[in-house]
Amino acid sequence: MQESYSSAETEPAIWPWVVLGFLLGLGVTLNLTELIPIKLRPAYLLPLLTAGLAARFGHRAILPIVTFGLLAIFALRLNIEYILRIDLEIPGTVYLLAVAAALAFYRPATPEVAPSALQPYWRWCVWTGLAALWLAVLSDWRVPLAPDGGIRMRVDMGALLFLVAVAAALRREWWLTLWQRRGGDRAALLMLVAAIALLVDIRYGGDVLSFGFGLVGARAVFYVACFALAAWRILDWRLMLALLVAVYLGDDWVTRLWEAVATSPESAGDGAVRESRPRADGEYRRLIYGLSAIVLGATIAPFWRTRHSDTLRYARTPLLLAAVLALQFAALPAAVYGSGFSLALGGTAFIAGLVWRVPGMLLAPIIIQLSYLLSYVSFGEPMLSMRPAVAMAYLGCLAFTFGYAGLLCNRRAGSAAPPA
Amino acid sequence: MIVDVTPLARAVRRLDVSATLGSFVPVVAFLLLVTNLTSIYLTLRDSLDFMDLPVHRDLVVIAAAIASLLALLAPFSLIWLDWLKRRPSWRYVDAFVGALVGAAGAVAAGVALAGIAFIVEEMNPQIAGLGAHRIVQLAGAVLLGLCAALLVSRAPRTRRVLGGALLALLLAGSAAILAPMLREVLAGSGDLPPAREVFAELAVFAVSVPLGVWLVVRTLRNRLVLSADRPRELLLGALPRKQFGARLAFLAGLPSSLWYRGALLTLPLWLFLAARPLVYGGVVALRDVLASDKVILVALTGVALVLCGHLVFYGAKRLAARRIWSPRRPRDARAPILFLRSFADDQLRFTRPKWDLVNRWLDLWSFRRNADETLIDEVARYGPVVALGRPGETATPFGASRYYSSDDDWQDIISDTARNAQAIVIGAGDTPGVRWEYELLARERLLDRTLLLFPSQTQDRAQAHRALANFCDATGTKNAFDIPAGAHPIALLPGAGGPTLVTADAPAATAYLVAIRAFFQSCPATVLVDPLTDYSRGPDYSRGQST
Numbered sequence: 001m002q003e004s005y006s007s008a009e010t011e012p013a014i015w016p017w018v019v020l021g022f023l024l025g026l027g028v029t030l031n032l033t034e035l036i037p038i039k040l041r042p043a044y045l046l047p048l049l050t051a052g053l054a055a056r057f058g059h060r061a062i063l064p065i066v067t068f069g070l071l072a073i074f075a076l077r078l079n080i081e082y083i084l085r086i087d088l089e090i091p092g093t094v095y096l097l098a099v100a101a102a103l104a105f106y107r108p109a110t111p112e113v114a115p116s117a118l119q120p121y122w123r124w125c126v127w128t129g130l131a132a133l134w135l136a137v138l139s140d141w142r143v144p145l146a147p148d149g150g151i152r153m154r155v156d157m158g159a160l161l162f163l164v165a166v167a168a169a170l171r172r173e174w175w176l177t178l179w180q181r182r183g184g185d186r187a188a189l190l191m192l193v194a195a196i197a198l199l200v201d202i203r204y205g206g207d208v209l210s211f212g213f214g215l216v217g218a219r220a221v222f223y224v225a226c227f228a229l230a231a232w233r234i235l236d237w238r239l240m241l242a243l244l245v246a247v248y249l250g251d252d253w254v255t256r257l258w259e260a261v262a263t264s265p266e267s268a269g270d271g272a273v274r275e276s277r278p279r280a281d282g283e284y285r286r287l288i289y290g291l292s293a294i295v296l297g298a299t300i301a302p303f304w305r306t307r308h309s310d311t312l313r314y315a316r317t318p319l320l321l322a323a324v325l326a327l328q329f330a331a332l333p334a335a336v337y338g339s340g341f342s343l344a345l346g347g348t349a350f351i352a353g354l355v356w357r358v359p360g361m362l363l364a365p366i367i368i369q370l371s372y373l374l375s376y377v378s379f380g381e382p383m384l385s386m387r388p389a390v391a392m393a394y395l396g397c398l399a400f401t402f403g404y405a406g407l408l409c410n411r412r413a414g415s416a417a418p419p420a
Numbered sequence: 421m422i423v424d425v426t427p428l429a430r431a432v433r434r435l436d437v438s439a440t441l442g443s444f445v446p447v448v449a450f451l452l453l454v455t456n457l458t459s460i461y462l463t464l465r466d467s468l469d470f471m472d473l474p475v476h477r478d479l480v481v482i483a484a485a486i487a488s489l490l491a492l493l494a495p496f497s498l499i500w501l502d503w504l505k506r507r508p509s510w511r512y513v514d515a516f517v518g519a520l521v522g523a524a525g526a527v528a529a530g531v532a533l534a535g536i537a538f539i540v541e542e543m544n545p546q547i548a549g550l551g552a553h554r555i556v557q558l559a560g561a562v563l564l565g566l567c568a569a570l571l572v573s574r575a576p577r578t579r580r581v582l583g584g585a586l587l588a589l590l591l592a593g594s595a596a597i598l599a600p601m602l603r604e605v606l607a608g609s610g611d612l613p614p615a616r617e618v619f620a621e622l623a624v625f626a627v628s629v630p631l632g633v634w635l636v637v638r639t640l641r642n643r644l645v646l647s648a649d650r651p652r653e654l655l656l657g658a659l660p661r662k663q664f665g666a667r668l669a670f671l672a673g674l675p676s677s678l679w680y681r682g683a684l685l686t687l688p689l690w691l692f693l694a695a696r697p698l699v700y701g702g703v704v705a706l707r708d709v710l711a712s713d714k715v716i717l718v719a720l721t722g723v724a725l726v727l728c729g730h731l732v733f734y735g736a737k738r739l740a741a742r743r744i745w746s747p748r749r750p751r752d753a754r755a756p757i758l759f760l761r762s763f764a765d766d767q768l769r770f771t772r773p774k775w776d777l778v779n780r781w782l783d784l785w786s787f788r789r790n791a792d793e794t795l796i797d798e799v800a801r802y803g804p805v806v807a808l809g810r811p812g813e814t815a816t817p818f819g820a821s822r823y824y825s826s827d828d829d830w831q832d833i834i835s836d837t838a839r840n841a842q843a844i845v846i847g848a849g850d851t852p853g854v855r856w857e858y859e860l861l862a863r864e865r866l867l868d869r870t871l872l873l874f875p876s877q878t879q880d881r882a883q884a885h886r887a888l889a890n891f892c893d894a895t896g897t898k899n900a901f902d903i904p905a906g907a908h909p910i911a912l913l914p915g916a917g918g919p920t921l922v923t924a925d926a927p928a929a930t931a932y933l934v935a936i937r938a939f940f941q942s943c944p945a946t947v948l949v950d951p952l953t954d955y956s957r958g959p960d961y962s963r964g965q966s967t
Contacts, residue, residue, distance in 0.1 A: 048516040055512050101515075358644075359571050365526045366571070370564035373534065377557050388557070389538065392530030400526040404519045408647060 014057055018064045021049050025071040027087040043071075043090045047101035047401075054106035065102050066190055069095060073197040075212035089212075093342045093398070100350055100405040127235070127243075134222070134247045134290065142201070152203040154214075159198045159221075222286070223293040223340045227347070230297025233305070237298035241291060248287045289340030292324045296347040303354065309410045312355045324348050325368065329375035345395065346402035353406025361403035368399045422901060422921045423948045425910070425934045428654075431645045433930040435655055438642055440786040442498075443673025444696045449494035451697075457487040499667050506652045506659070518643030525636040533560035536597070556593075563589055598622070620710030627707075651947055654937050660801050672696075675787055677740070677800035691736035698729030733785070737818035745806040745821035747833050754803040758837050759795060759820045760857050761847030763810045767792035767819055768847045770929040771876045788929040791873055791936075792819030795845060798933065799940050803842055808834065835860060843940065844870045848887040858894035867895055871939040872912040876927035884909045888921075911935035913945065920945040 024046050030038040046068065053061035068090065075089035090098075141158040178184045198221060201214030215221060226244075230237040299320040302311035328344055345368060352360035369392050376388050445452070461483060504510050536556055566589065570582045605618045645655065653659075659666050669679045674692055683689045702725030705718055712718040750756070761768055768791035772780055783789045787797035795805050796819055808830055809822030816822050825833055834857065838844055844866060846857060861870050874887055884903050891912070892899035897919060903909055907923040910931045922938070924931035938948055 045516075047519070048512060051512040051515060052510075056509065101519075361522075363568055363571050365529075366564050366568045369530055369533065370561055370568065373557055373561040373564065377554055377561065389531045389533075389535035392534040393527040394530075396526030396530035397523045400523045401519050404515075404522055407644070408515055 014053070014060055014064060017049065017053055018067060021046065021064065021068050022071065024049060025068075025088050025090050027089070029085040029087070031083050031085070043094055046090060046094055046098040047405075050098040050102040054102035058106055061102065061106065063186060063190075065099065066187075068098065070190075070193065071095070073193065073213060073215060075210075077210040079208050079210075093346075096342060096346065097401055097405070100346065100402055101408075103405070103409055131243065131247060134244055150204060150206065154201045156199055156201070162225075163195055163199065223289050223343045226290050226293035227297040227343065230294045231301050231304050232297075233301050237294050237301075240294050244287065244290050244294070248283070251283075286340065288327050289344055292327050292344035293340070293347070295320050295324050295327075296344065296351065299351055300347075300354075309354050312351065317351070317355055321348050321351060325371050329371040342398060345398055349399040349401075349403035350406040350409075353403035353408075354410050355406075357407050357410055361400070361407045364403040365396045365399035368395050421915075421918070421945055421949075422904070422907075422923055423945055424904075424907060424923050424925070425931055425948055426924045426926075428948065429924055429928055429931040429934050432655055432934055433928065434638060434642055435645070436786055436788070436930060436933070437782055438638065439656070439670075440673065440782050443671065443785070444700050446495045446498050446668070446671045447693060448697050448700050449491075449498065453491040453494045454487070457491065461487070495668075495671075498671055499664070502667060502671060505646060506656060508649050508652060511647050511649060514643045515647035518640050518647060521636055521639045521643070525633070525640075528632075533563065536560065536593075539597070559589065559593060563593075617711060620708075623710055624707065651941075651943065653941055654934070654943055654947065657798060657937065658801070658941055666801070673785065675740070675793075675797045675800065677796050677805070679801055688736045688740040691732050691739065695729045695733035695736060698725050698732060700729075702726035702729060738815075741816045741818040743821050744816070745804070745823040747806070747823055747837060750804070752804040755840055755842035756804050756806045756837060757795070757799055757802065758834070758841040758844045759792065759805055759807040759846075760834070760844065760854070761791075761807075762849035762851045762854050764849070764851065765847065765875055765877070766810050766813075767817055768873060768875060769877075770932065771927060772929075783929060787818075788933070790819070791845070791847065791932060792817065794929065794933060794936065795820060798936055799843075802940060806837065831856070831860075835864070838866055839864060841866075842869070845936070845939075846870060846872055848872055848874045848891060850887070850890050855890070855894055858891055862895040867897070868914045870914060871936065873932060873935070874909040874911065874927075876908075876932070881905065888912070911939070913939055915945055917945075920948070922948070 024042045027043060028040045030040075050061070050065050050068070053064060071088065071090040072092050072095040076087065077089075078086040080086075142154045142156050145153045145155055175188075179188055181187075194215075197213060197215045201212075203212045203214075204210060226240065229235045230240060299317055300312070303309060305311075324344055325348060328341065349361075349364035349368065352364040354360070356363065372392060372395055373388070376391075504513055534557065563586065566582055566586045570579060570586065573579050573582060602618075605615050646652075657670070659670060665681065666679045669676075672693060673696065674683075674689065678686070678689050678692070702722045705722030705725060709715055709719045709722060767789075770783070770788065770790055772783060772789075774780075787793040792807075799805060805820040807820035807822055809816065809824040811824070811827075813822075813824070823833065838860060844861065846854070846861070848854075861867055872891055874884065881903055888901060888903070888909060889899055891897065901921045903921070903923060906925060908925065908927045908931075910922045910924050910927065913920040913922060913935065922931070922935045934948075937943070
C-alpha cells in the first residue's frame, strides 16, 4: 500500500511537532510521600517523536531533531515547596537514542565534505584540532571561572582549541553559503549555541530554581567526533587509533616525568616522599570510549557510503564489534553509565541489528549482558547487592533499543528514500 | 506468475491469533480493569500501611474516580488502538511499542539473571559469605552463552542439544533455588505461609513466566511487521466502511455476517458475545484453584464455565447457520458471493494435525477450520455468501447460507446466481459437478471474478498439477505453471495480466486467508510479491519471490 504524501505546495506544518518535542522535555516529580515519589518523564517518548518526524517529513525533520538537542544542553529545574518539581531537560542517552530512531526511519545522504568548503590545509587543521581535543579530554582542561559563587562556571580550553581548529579548517565562503540557504540562519544559530555549550559549562543550584547550560566540556562531543570522522572516512581510522594511544601515552609520560622532577630529592629536599602518580580511571575510560567510537565508526563506514547493510557483512565486522566489547569490559566492569559508554554499547547493538537483523537484535543484549556478568565475576567487587542487577537491566534496555533501531534501519536499506 | 505467500501467511497467522485472543478482551475489559486497578490499590494501601504512612482520603477518592473512568474507557481504547494499528502513517507507534516491550523483556531478563544471586543468598543465609553468588552469576553467564549459541546455531541437531542444555540448566537452577525453601515450607516453618499457598504461587509463577516470554516475543514480532509500510487490510482484514459498530464487532470476534445493526436483535450475536466471558471466567477460576480453600468446587466451576462457554459458542454457530438462502427471493439486496465446491469436501476443510490442540482451539474461535467458515468471517461484510446445500444434509453447517435444491434445478440456480454474483469462490475438484461449474465460468466469461481454492488435502505435486490442469483444460486457461517442489498450491487469483498461482510451503488456513483477502481487496500480485521479508533469517533470505 503506497502512502500518499503531500506535494511541496501542501506540505504539512512541522512546527507543532517541534513544540510537542520541547514539551516532552518537561518532567514532573510529585513527592506526596517521602518514600514514593511519582515521576513523569515524557522525555522518554522523544525517540517516538523523532522516528515519526523522520518517517513523515524526511529531510525536513533534520533541523527540528537537531533543535531538540538544545534540551540536552539546557537544563532547568523548578522546586515548589519540595512537593512538586518540574524539570526541563532531555537526558543525553535519550537524545542519542532519538537520533538513532530517526535514522532508522530516514537516513540522509552521506554528507560529502566538499573540498571547496575546506581550506587547502584542512587535514592539517583537523589533525591538530583532534589532537588538541583529545589532549583536552584526557587531561581535563576545564578552568573554573567563578568557583565560590552560587553559579558554577567553567570554560573548557580544550574545546576552545578544537573550535578554533574547526573554524580555521572551513572556508569563509562556506559560512556565507550556509547563511544564505533556506533555514541557514537557524542552522548557524544552532551551531553557535552548540559551540558555546561546548565551550562553557554553567550550573546554578538554588532552593527553588536550578539551571544548567553546556555539554559538560569537550568530552561530550569527543566520542561523537571520533565516530563521525571514522564513519565518514574523513580521517584514516587506524591513524586515529594510533594518534589517540600516542597522545594518551605521551600525556602519561610527560606527567610522570614532570612529577618525577617535581618530587625528586634534589627539588623537594631529603624528606620528600617519592610518590608515583595514580593513574586516574577516568582518563583510561575516556581513552577506551574514544577507541571504541573510532572502531565503531570504521565498522559502519561502508554502510554510510553505500546505504546497503550488505556492505557490512564482512568477517571484520564481528571482529571489530568484539573488539569494542572487549575494550568496554576488559578492565572496568563497574562503569556502565555515561555518554561514552552509551555510544559504544548502543553503537555496537545498532550495528548488530543492522547487519544480522533479528538475530543481531537479540544477540546484542545477550552478548553484552554476558560480557558484563563475566567481567563482574572476574573483576567486580565481591559485594552482594542488587547493583549488578540494575546494571544488567540498564545494559539490556540500552542494547535492545539500539539493536531494534538498527533492525528498523536495515529494513529501509536499499529502498527508495522517503519523500522529501 | 507464481507467488509464495508463506512469510506473509505466517505474519497473518500471528496477527490473527492475537486478534482471536484479543477478542476475549473487549467484552471483559471493564471487569478486567476494575479488578486489576482494585488489586493495585489494595497493594499500594497495604504497602503504605506497612510503612506507617498516612493515606489521604481525597487521594483515594481521586484514584477511584480515575480508575472508574479508565475502566469505562477501556473498550474504547481498544477501538482507538485498532484504528491506530490500521494506519500505516502511524507505524512508528508500533515500532515504539515494540521497542518498549522488547526493552522491558531485556530489563526483566537482566534483573532476573543478576538479581537471582542476591535472592539466593537472601533465602539461604547459611551459604551467605561463601561466595555462592559468584557461582550463581557464572551460571547466569553460562545461560546467556547458551542462549547466544542457540540463536547463532543453524543445524537442528545442535539446536536440540543446546535447547536441552538450556532447559536442564533452568530446571537445575530452579530446583537449587527452590529446594531449601520448599524444605522449610514442608517442614512447616512458622515464618512461611502454608504449603498450599506456596505451591499455588509457584504454579502461577511457572505458568506466568513462559506466558510472559511468549507474549513479549509475539508482541515484538507483530510490532515489527506492523512497523513497516505494509498493506494493513491484507494483514489485519478489511473494515469496509470503518464504522464504529463494525470495528467493535471485529474486536469482539464476531463473524462479519453479523456486522449489521439488525444483528443486535438476533440471538446468535448475543450468544457469540456471551461465550467468551464464560470461557474467560472459567480460566480465571482455574487459575485460582490452588489458592482457594474449596479446591474441588472452584475447579468444577471453572471447568463447567469453560465447557458452558464452548457450548454457547457452538449453539450460536448452529443458530446462525439456520439462515437459509432463498435464490428466488433474496433477503439481501447486495450481489451475492457464490461458494462452489465438491460435496465430497463440503466446507473445504483445512488440515491441522490432531495433536495440535492449541491451534485447533484457536481455529475454532477464529472461524479458521475450513474455507466455508473463513468466508463467512472474512467476506460476508461485502455481501451474502451463498451456496448449494449438500443433498441429504440434516444439519446445516456454519458457513455460507445454503439452498437445498432438487436435482433438476440446481444448474439453473447456479447459472443465474453466478451471472449476478459479485465474486465466485470455487474449490478445485474433478467431480462432474465441479467440471460443469468450470465450464459454466468459462462460458459465461466469469473467470475474472473467480477465485479458485485448492483443497488443503492435496497429497503431492502430481495431484496439485492434475487439479490445476483440470481447471485450465475446462476453462481454456493457459497452464504455464510449474509448481515448485515442496510448494502447495493454495489459490489461483485472476488478474489483468493473467492468473496468479498462490503457493505456500504448507496448506495452512492463513495461506488461504491471504489468498481470499488478496482476491476481495483486489491486491495486485506485486503486493504479494513485494517480500514480507522474514527478518529472522538474515538479508539473503527472502520468500515471496515470483517465478
